Amino acid sequence: MSLLNVENLEVSFVTRNGTSKAVKGVSFTVEPKQITAIIGESGSGKSVSCYALLGLIPSPPGRIDGGVASFEGQNLLALSEVELRKIRGSDIAMIFQDPMTCLNPYLTIGEQLIEPLLIHRNLSRADAKTRAIELLNEVGIRSPDSTFDSFPHEFSGGMRQRVMIAMALINEPKLLIADEPTTALDVTIQAQILRLIADLQKHRDIGVLFISHDLAVVSDIADQIVVMEQGEVVESGAPDAIFNHAQHPYTQKLLAAIPSGERDSGEAKGDTLINVRNLRTWFQASSDSEPVKAVDDVSFDIHRGEILGLVGESGSGKSTLGRSIMRLAPITSGEVTFDEMNLTALAGRHLKNFRSRMQMIFQDPFASLNPRMTVYDTLAEPLLLHNICQRANLDQHIAKLMDDVGLARNFIRKYPHEFSGGQRQRIAIGRALATRPEFIVADEPVSALDVTIQAQILDLLMALGREHNLTMLFVSHDMAVIRHIADRVLVMYQGKVVEAGPVTQVFNQPQAPYTQSLLASIPGAAML
Amino acid sequence: MTTLQSSESADLLENAEMGASLWRDAWQRLRKNKMAVGGGITLLLFIVIALLTPWLAPYSYEAQNLDLGASPPSAAHWLGTDVFGRDVLTQVMYGGRVSLAVGFIATAVALLIGVTWGAIAGYVGGRVDAVMMRIVDILYALPFMIFIVLLMVVFGRNVLLLFLAIGAVEWLTMARIMRSQVQSLRQQEFVEAAISLGLSPAAIIRRHVIPNALGPIIVYTTLTIPSVMLLEAFLSFLGLGIQPPQTSWGLLISYGAETMEEYPWLLIFPGLALTTTLFSLNFLGDGLRDALDVRGSKD
Numbered sequence: 001m002s003l004l005n006v007e008n009l010e011v012s013f014v015t016r017n018g019t020s021k022a023v024k025g026v027s028f029t030v031e032p033k034q035i036t037a038i039i040g041e042s043g044s045g046k047s048v049s050c051y052a053l054l055g056l057i058p059s060p061p062g063r064i065d066g067g068v069a070s071f072e073g074q075n076l077l078a079l080s081e082v083e084l085r086k087i088r089g090s091d092i093a094m095i096f097q098d099p100m101t102c103l104n105p106y107l108t109i110g111e112q113l114i115e116p117l118l119i120h121r122n123l124s125r126a127d128a129k130t131r132a133i134e135l136l137n138e139v140g141i142r143s144p145d146s147t148f149d150s151f152p153h154e155f156s157g158g159m160r161q162r163v164m165i166a167m168a169l170i171n172e173p174k175l176l177i178a179d180e181p182t183t184a185l186d187v188t189i190q191a192q193i194l195r196l197i198a199d200l201q202k203h204r205d206i207g208v209l210f211i212s213h214d215l216a217v218v219s220d221i222a223d224q225i226v227v228m229e230q231g232e233v234v235e236s237g238a239p240d241a242i243f244n245h246a247q248h249p250y251t252q253k254l255l256a257a258i259p260s261g262e263r264d265s266g267e268a269k270g271d272t273l274i275n276v277r278n279l280r281t282w283f284q285a286s287s288d289s290e291p292v293k294a295v296d297d298v299s300f301d302i303h304r305g306e307i308l309g310l311v312g313e314s315g316s317g318k319s320t321l322g323r324s325i326m327r328l329a330p331i332t333s334g335e336v337t338f339d340e341m342n343l344t345a346l347a348g349r350h351l352k353n354f355r356s357r358m359q360m361i362f363q364d365p366f367a368s369l370n371p372r373m374t375v376y377d378t379l380a381e382p383l384l385l386h387n388i389c390q391r392a393n394l395d396q397h398i399a400k401l402m403d404d405v406g407l408a409r410n411f412i413r414k415y416p417h418e419f420s421g422g423q424r425q426r427i428a429i430g431r432a433l434a435t436r437p438e439f440i441v442a443d444e445p446v447s448a449l450d451v452t453i454q455a456q457i458l459d460l461l462m463a464l465g466r467e468h469n470l471t472m473l474f475v476s477h478d479m480a481v482i483r484h485i486a487d488r489v490l491v492m493y494q495g496k497v498v499e500a501g502p503v504t505q506v507f508n509q510p511q512a513p514y515t516q517s518l519l520a521s522i523p524g525a526a527m528l
Numbered sequence: 529m530t531t532l533q534s535s536e537s538a539d540l541l542e543n544a545e546m547g548a549s550l551w552r553d554a555w556q557r558l559r560k561n562k563m564a565v566g567g568g569i570t571l572l573l574f575i576v577i578a579l580l581t582p583w584l585a586p587y588s589y590e591a592q593n594l595d596l597g598a599s600p601p602s603a604a605h606w607l608g609t610d611v612f613g614r615d616v617l618t619q620v621m622y623g624g625r626v627s628l629a630v631g632f633i634a635t636a637v638a639l640l641i642g643v644t645w646g647a648i649a650g651y652v653g654g655r656v657d658a659v660m661m662r663i664v665d666i667l668y669a670l671p672f673m674i675f676i677v678l679l680m681v682v683f684g685r686n687v688l689l690l691f692l693a694i695g696a697v698e699w700l701t702m703a704r705i706m707r708s709q710v711q712s713l714r715q716q717e718f719v720e721a722a723i724s725l726g727l728s729p730a731a732i733i734r735r736h737v738i739p740n741a742l743g744p745i746i747v748y749t750t751l752t753i754p755s756v757m758l759l760e761a762f763l764s765f766l767g768l769g770i771q772p773p774q775t776s777w778g779l780l781i782s783y784g785a786e787t788m789e790e791y792p793w794l795l796i797f798p799g800l801a802l803t804t805t806l807f808s809l810n811f812l813g814d815g816l817r818d819a820l821d822v823r824g825s826k827d
Contacts, residue, residue, distance in 0.1 A: 199616035326724050355726035372739045372822055374549045381735070382725045413549065415822040430720065 002205040004030040004053075004175055009077075009451055011052045014060055022048045024231040025067075029224075030175060035201060035208040037218035039254070040228035040419075046211050048178050049228070052094060053077070055084045071175065089116065093168035095161070097180040099502035102153040102164055106338050109136075109163055110148035116170055133351035135166040138235045140196055157314075158189035160332070165196065169204070176201070182217060187477060191521035213450060215254055218478075219243060227251050228435075257455035259484035262503050270304030273439060273471050274325070279334035279482075281317075281324045294320040296495035297334075302439075307465060307472040309486030309503065310519070311479060317495040322441040322475045327351065335519070339437070341523040356386040359432035364443035365424035371490030374403070375427055376412045382434040405430040406460060419468035422453035433464065439471045446481060458485055479522050482509055491515045550822070552730040564815020565669030567808035574805060580624045587615040589622055591775060598791045611743030616793065619775055620801050627802070628774035630691060630760045632755040637695025638756075639749055642702025647733050647741075649703070650766075662708065664700050672697055673764040676768055690769050691695055694756050705748055710742035743817050754806045779800045 040046040069076040078474040114128035136144035182190040235248040313320040321330040362368035386510040446454040491499040607616035646755030649660040761778015763769035784795030
């Protein structure tokens with residue numbers, strides 16, 4: 001018998017503009033001791049389906065229109081809020097994407113862990129503490145005794161996610177719902193957490209419902225994959241069947257969008273455009289503390305017309321390096337030359353004029369566009385600032401830019417919030433291209449996007465790169481993306497470049513131990 | 529991604545104007561907000577009446593009729609008369625001149641200084657910010673009354689000084705609000721994008737920071753205008769502001785309150801004028817805030 005059996009679940013949201021159906025008759029099961037993964041892009045209804053089971057949809061506007069979700073002979077959808085509260089956190093536990101927001105920063109880890117034991121189980125403090133330390137040990141936290149009295153901010157993201165998992169397990173749930181539990185984590189940490197979830201599920205008698213946008217991630221651990229698109233299940237089956245014999249076009253599209261292969265970089269590269277020598281960017285929190293060495297003695301060249309991939313985990317200094325070259329972060333020492341001109345010495349009007357030659361594309365297209373400027377204003381600003389065109393033919397230039405980045409012209413008077421993530425990133429790319437730059441720093445430009453959109457934006461960047469003979473520094477944490485787009489790659493670790501070379505060489509014969517561990521952590525290596 | 533190349537899109541291009549979009553769209557939205565338009569029209573009406581009072585007022589400003597004394601509203605005196613037999617309508621009209629002028633001018637002073645000060649402190653940050661905000665703290669710490677009395681002693685008593693004095697106090701909170709807004713905005717990537725485009729700090733503040741900080745500023749402004757009007761009444765009541773026979777709504781209300789049991793109309797009509805103004809301001813302020821928030825519904 002299935003642990004959880006969801007049939008014909010229907011959820012809709014009632015807003016001023018009418019009713020929108022978020023989940024349209026979704027059915028899936030979770031077997032005991034198995035992992036069911038729900039895969040879908042943002043807006044596919046994957047999270048809504050799972051939250052609805054636990055009565056976690058805000059209502060109004062949310063409304064469950066129909067369906068049955070039987071969990072141990074009970075229909076979850078028919079339970080009252082009081083009955084649901086008993087099940088939540090005990091028989092069914094959840095872990096979330098961002099572990100930081102789920103932990104109270106003012107209480108120690110231990111205090112938060114034993115709270116449910118004290119309240120629900122009437123354990124004594126000492127017993128509860130012993131139990132909590134056992135659990136911390138089980139989720140792979142070293143020296144759990146001292147951890148017990150630490151505060152959440154003293155932990156890295158991966159450690160916090162382990163604590164969250166320990167908290168979820170403390171009442172020995174039968175079903176664990178994991179909502180994108182590794183999306184906010186670095187790739188090596190992600191691999192560890194995935195292994196932990198798979199282990200726990202084997203050792204303890206629990207079923208897991210794993211929500212993710214990333215097919216590669218779930219391919220390693222799932223027993224059953226459910227693919228959702230626009231509120232409907234389009235395909236489900238074992239990972240093997242999904243990866244090798246996908247039936248539905250959407251699943252095929254998802255699979256095709258996973259970045260793969262290497263760029264054909266046979267062409268000879270031009271002369272050196274950018275030369276970085278002994279660059280250091282240190283941040284001094286206060287005068288008596290040790291500076292944070294975000295970028296520490298880094299040297300490399302970027303050749304004209306190439307795409308240089310810069311890979312590393314969060315905190316490796318890769319974004320700071322990009323921003324230092326752009327003169328957005330203060331350089332402590334060292335030199336950056338651009339076309340044999342010393343960038344670090346430029347100031348005032350010279351710097352302003354120079355800025356048109358290099359531009360930046362940011363990670364989050366929801367933050368990098370001024371919410372109160374229309375597409376027209378956003379694109380007009382750089383064009384007028386750098387006298388690229390006259391006011392008289394401004395309209396043609398803007399229309400041309402929109403065509404270049406694949407935005408329909410009738411969007412011109414719309415504001416950023418009216419666009420999807422991918423369209424916003426197109427606007428941001430258009431703004432960066434407006435000054436006709438020679439060099440672009442792309443700081444994780446696709447990591448906030450759905451996988452199919454990610455593939456489109458990568459294609460767009462590569463096409464524009466060729467068309468305008470752009471040189472690019474492409475910063476990413478995603479090895480697969482780097483492999484797909486870059487000619488050469490730099491691997492950064494703790495502020496230093498640990499490996500550099502052509503993509504083929506770095507990916508096939510990694511020298512540095514860190515690069516090797518990065519490559520070993522790429523999810524879905526077995527399937528893809 | 530399809531590209532539309534119809535005559536419609538060409539029109540769209542021609543109609544778009546650099547930089548004007550936000551304000552024009554805001555105006556479009558504001559016009560559809562009935563409450564805000566009503567508030568705006570009422571305010572405009574009051575201002576026009578205030579400007580034309582010397583010609584519109586039914587009686588002379590100083591005209592007394594001691595024989596009449598306090599009389600309730602009648603055909604000759606629509607809003608009644610006070611204990612000296614002065615026409616209340618005339619008094620309310622003249623009082624409106626002072627109250628509205630104090631309210632708008634002092635608030636404008638506060639807005640100008642506060643927004644500029646806060647924007648600079650928040651955007652530049654570091655030592656400049658520390659020094660600028662300590663100045664604000666020191667001014668906060670000065671007892672307001674002593675400050676005003678000092679000003680009166682040094683410069684003598686006049687209405688213009690009153691505007692400045694009130695404005696000089698009210699800008700402090702405005703500066704703090706603006707600074708915290710700017711501090712969070714300047715971390716945003718769109719500001720970094722503007723820096724990497726090569727925009728000057730002044731242009732970044734003007735084009736990217738201030739439009740995004742307007743919401744709280746507008747709300748606070750609509751709250752400041754009435755509080756300034758009441759502050760003026762308080763000062764005048766203490767003999768530091770407007771002196772009889774000159775008058776203001778605040779003064780009329782405080783005198784009216786003393787005799788509200790015998791002659792309620794002396795309190796009701798100036799009070800009505802003040803509350804109508806306050807409501808109009810609030811409706812207009814809320815409407816403006818919603819209109820400037822592009823994320824609000826477009827219909």
